[in-house]
Amino acid sequence: MYKIINKEQFSENVFRIDVEAPLIAKARKAGHFVIIRIDENGERIPLTIAGSDLEKGTITLVVQRIGVSSNKLCALKAGDYIADVVGPLGKATHIEKFGTVVCACGGVGTAPMLPIAEAMKKAGNKVIAVLAARTKDLVILEDEVRKVSDEVIIMTDDGSYGTKGLVTNGVESIINREKVDLCVTIGPAIMMKFVSLLTKKYEVPTVASLNTIMVDGTGMCGACRVSVGGETKFVCVDGPEFDAHQVDFDGMMSRMGAYREQEQAAFAKYKESING
Amino acid sequence: MELTDRNAQWRDELRYSMSNKERTEIARVKMNELDGEYRSHNSEEVNQGLTKEQALLEAKRCLDCPNPGCMTGCPVGINIPSFIKNIERGEFLNAAKVLKMTSALPAVCGRVCPQEKQCESQCIHLKMKKPAVAIGYLERFAADYERESGNISLPELAPKNGIKVAVVGSGPAGLSFAGDMAKKGYDVTVFEALHEIGGVLKYGIPEFRLPNSIVDVEINNLEKMGVKFMKDTIVGKTLSFDDIKAQGFKGMFVASGAGLPNFMNIEGENLIGVMSSNEYLTRVNLMGAAKDEFDTPVLKGKRVAVIGGGNTSMDSVRTAKRLGADLAMIVYRRSEDEMPARKEEVKHAKEEGVEFRTLHNPIKYIGDEKGRVKQMLLQKMELGEPDEKGRRRPVAIPGATELVDVDTVIVSIGVSPNPLIPRSIDGLEVSQKGTIVVGDNMQSTIPMIFAGGDIVRGGATVILAMGDGRKAAAEMDSYLKNS
Numbered sequence: 001m002y003k004i005i006n007k008e009q010f011s012e013n014v015f016r017i018d019v020e021a022p023l024i025a026k027a028r029k030a031g032h033f034v035i036i037r038i039d040e041n042g043e044r045i046p047l048t049i050a051g052s053d054l055e056k057g058t059i060t061l062v063v064q065r066i067g068v069s070s071n072k073l074c075a076l077k078a079g080d081y082i083a084d085v086v087g088p089l090g091k092a093t094h095i096e097k098f099g100t101v102v103c104a105c106g107g108v109g110t111a112p113m114l115p116i117a118e119a120m121k122k123a124g125n126k127v128i129a130v131l132a133a134r135t136k137d138l139v140i141l142e143d144e145v146r147k148v149s150d151e152v153i154i155m156t157d158d159g160s161y162g163t164k165g166l167v168t169n170g171v172e173s174i175i176n177r178e179k180v181d182l183c184v185t186i187g188p189a190i191m192m193k194f195v196s197l198l199t200k201k202y203e204v205p206t207v208a209s210l211n212t213i214m215v216d217g218t219g220m221c222g223a224c225r226v227s228v229g230g231e232t233k234f235v236c237v238d239g240p241e242f243d244a245h246q247v248d249f250d251g252m253m254s255r256m257g258a259y260r261e262q263e264q265a266a267f268a269k270y271k272e273s274i275n276g
Numbered sequence: 277m278e279l280t281d282r283n284a285q286w287r288d289e290l291r292y293s294m295s296n297k298e299r300t301e302i303a304r305v306k307m308n309e310l311d312g313e314y315r316s317h318n319s320e321e322v323n324q325g326l327t328k329e330q331a332l333l334e335a336k337r338c339l340d341c342p343n344p345g346c347m348t349g350c351p352v353g354i355n356i357p358s359f360i361k362n363i364e365r366g367e368f369l370n371a372a373k374v375l376k377m378t379s380a381l382p383a384v385c386g387r388v389c390p391q392e393k394q395c396e397s398q399c400i401h402l403k404m405k406k407p408a409v410a411i412g413y414l415e416r417f418a419a420d421y422e423r424e425s426g427n428i429s430l431p432e433l434a435p436k437n438g439i440k441v442a443v444v445g446s447g448p449a450g451l452s453f454a455g456d457m458a459k460k461g462y463d464v465t466v467f468e469a470l471h472e473i474g475g476v477l478k479y480g481i482p483e484f485r486l487p488n489s490i491v492d493v494e495i496n497n498l499e500k501m502g503v504k505f506m507k508d509t510i511v512g513k514t515l516s517f518d519d520i521k522a523q524g525f526k527g528m529f530v531a532s533g534a535g536l537p538n539f540m541n542i543e544g545e546n547l548i549g550v551m552s553s554n555e556y557l558t559r560v561n562l563m564g565a566a567k568d569e570f571d572t573p574v575l576k577g578k579r580v581a582v583i584g585g586g587n588t589s590m591d592s593v594r595t596a597k598r599l600g601a602d603l604a605m606i607v608y609r610r611s612e613d614e615m616p617a618r619k620e621e622v623k624h625a626k627e628e629g630v631e632f633r634t635l636h637n638p639i640k641y642i643g644d645e646k647g648r649v650k651q652m653l654l655q656k657m658e659l660g661e662p663d664e665k666g667r668r669r670p671v672a673i674p675g676a677t678e679l680v681d682v683d684t685v686i687v688s689i690g691v692s693p694n695p696l697i698p699r700s701i702d703g704l705e706v707s708q709k710g711t712i713v714v715g716d717n718m719q720s721t722i723p724m725i726f727a728g729g730d731i732v733r734g735g736a737t738v739i740l741a742m743g744d745g746r747k748a749a750a751e752m753d754s755y756l757k758n759s
């Protein structure tokens with residue numbers, strides 16, 4: 001059992017949760033994720049590690065309420081327990097001095113990007129972060145990102161904060177004004193797809209962190225597989241980060257909908273159970 | 277030892293109580309099974325075990341040979357005539373004791389071992405054109421009797437020696453190693469990546485063939501013997517080999533299994549509805565996906581094709597039937613004779629209404645507009661020349677293909693060794709296939725690391741994994757004592 005030490009609400013549906021997991025806190029690096037199982041009947045879901053506190057022995061997870069599991073998780077309070085947390089999983093981000101690195105994040109993607117931006121900055125890169133969200137309230141972790149970036153560009157769909165436009169507009173404006181050596185993108189699959197298409201046009205090397213369906217997270221089942229450069233890869237062990245220009249995003253998005261019907265039915269039942 | 281001494285008085289008397297002719301004339305017992313149609317809709321255990329009367333009679337069939345062939349067919353060398361004769365004289369608990377002298381998990385082996393290829397294939401009865409003694413059924417009977425009697429005997433433990441040893445993985449190899457080392461007085465900790473202990477016994481083999489409660493009893497016994505289990509802990513990720521050493525462990529046994537599913541790399545294999553048997557079985561067995569109260573989903577296909585002819589394939593196709601498939605079909609590229617699955621599993625699958633499409637091989641999957649598999653293209657095959665292993669090689673018949681409607685495809689064509697450990701330890705020698713290289717004494721190229729089970733053999737069997745664990749325990753014990 002893993003104790004929740006602290007919980008904070010970032011926006012209507014986004015929460016920060018610090019969980020006691022000292023071994024993972026010690027071993028994890030930027031880019032790693034964990035698999036959690038909330039209770040004895042829960043499913044195993046992957047969540048990227050957004051940070052850790054070695055002294056307290058905690059890791060930070062940032063969770064958006066979407067389906068049953070994320071809602072169950074966000075309903076827990078500080079002092080409650082999660083049945084299982086296992087990790088750190090996946091390969092850590094490849095960090096080196098590239099030059100100028102653009103970190104393009106959408107929505108909760110900002111959370112897993114934070115440690116990557118931090119590590120890139122430490123390695124001597126110029127870090128420019130583009131934080132995109134539908135509206136002002138959904139922009140998260142802005143201050144934290146500012147601390148580890150040379151520049152932060154905020155994009156909102158409705159123009160309620162920063163510049164009106166999409167993440168791709170932000171990225172393109174940077175590419176048009178200076179040389180970008182690497183782009184890292186984390187966010188919804190559709191967003192990463194468009195960032196990837198854009199940077200491909202400008203031939204900017206790009207890394208995307210994929211968030212496929214997973215079960216074990218150790219390479220045992222293949223639920224997480226995705227086609228990269230025409231080859232099947234397991235996101236949990238070969239990734240989660242891949243050369244975005246090689247990723248078959250359409251195939252990935254299709255696979256992410258594999259259980260949509262079941263998920264919707266389960267969610268309807270879940271809502272009924274908490275309201276009734 | 278009185279229990280295993282062929283010349284003990286009770287044993288002599290038993291042997292002369294009945295002539296060999298009378299013994300061979302007894303017909304082989306039939307396993308009590310649930311009805312095929314009934315059981316194909318639930319997860320109840322198919323084999324119901326033998327009654328006392330059946331076991332007593334079957335035990336009489338054993339001739340108590342002076343040079344028992346059966347024992348040479350057993351990878352862990354169970355003293356088979358001795359346990360059977362203890363059954364014959366009604367000493368069922370003693371029979372279980374004999375089993376436990378060499379086998380850590382008799383209730384498991386009695387259910388899942390391929391006896392027809394091992395002990396029973398060497399039985400003297402076969403030479404007389406009679407069916408072999410049902411050694412596996414009797415093994416299960418004795419182990420079940422002991423468990424159900426509530427008189428499970430814990431083995432004698434040597435005084436604690438305070439030496440810490442680590443085990444990576446809690447499948448049969450890891451469990452048998454842990455049990456033996458605990459008996460020898462070591463301080464044993466088993467690290468397991470998943471949230472359940474048991475490896476394939478839990479996440480792979482279904483409830484209808486091996487109930488989890490049986491495995492749990494064995495695990496509880498190990499806990500009672502002082503073995504510590506750390507779930508959710510991946511060696512090489514959560515803890516490095518250096519961390520293990522720093523924690524004072526003097527030896528490490530790697531039993532991480534062959535967890536990586538193989539795919540065929542054919543068109544359409546990443547469509548929705550196509551998955552590995554590991555994914556399918558894990559969802560159902562480990563995650564409870566077929567039950568409403570569990571959150572994990574599973575596709576309950578109506579037309580399910582399982583690709584492959586091994587135990588895993590049979591387990592998958594029989595699971596599909598239980599989840600409500602109208603058509604549950606095995607697609608296998610050779611003929612039924614070459615199928616690696618146990619005969620019993622094939623028979624059970626047929627009784628449950630599974631279709632067999634042998635001499636067929638998928639070459640392509642076709643999806644609908646939503647990316648879900650809707651058809652598969654099968655290539656018809658014929659058998660050609662034998663390969664290195666003597667199995668006749670399947671060859672495609674040019675132009676002979678067939679399109680079959682399916683909504684779920686389960687790929688079950690074998691597994692490769694789990695690469696996590698080999699990737700994370702420098703200096704550990706690994707073969708081209710990804711298995712850890714060990715000597716006859718199960719020791720790897722790093723002296724304090726021993727390995728066994730599927731990570732050394734590739735996909736093998738429960739009993740071989742257990743045998744490796746046992747051997748590694750003896751070898752590590754002498755290594756640690758002499759260093």
Ligand SMILES: Cc1cc2nc3c(=O)[nH]c(=O)nc-3n(C[C@H](O)[C@H](O)[C@H](O)COP(=O)(O)OP(=O)(O)OC[C@H]3O[C@@H](n4cnc5c(N)ncnc54)[C@H](O)[C@@H]3O)c2cc1C
Nearest residue numbers: 445447448449469475476480511532533729730736737738
């Ligand atoms: C569906 C199915 C049916 C089968 N049916 C039969 C049968 O009828 N008869 C038979 O004899 N055999 C059968 N087998 C084969 C048999 O189950 C295996 O040969 C046997 O389980 C191998 O045992 P093992 O201990 O080597 O590994 P496993 O049972 O695979 O256990 C390995 C364990 O190690 C864990 N692990 C891996 N890496 C790490 C790490 N880095 N840190 C911590 N833990 C780790 C894994 O999570 C797993 O729990 C079947 C296999 C399957 C999949």
Ligand code: FES
Nearest residue numbers: 217219221222236
């Ligand atoms: S999640 Fe099972 S292999 Fe990646």
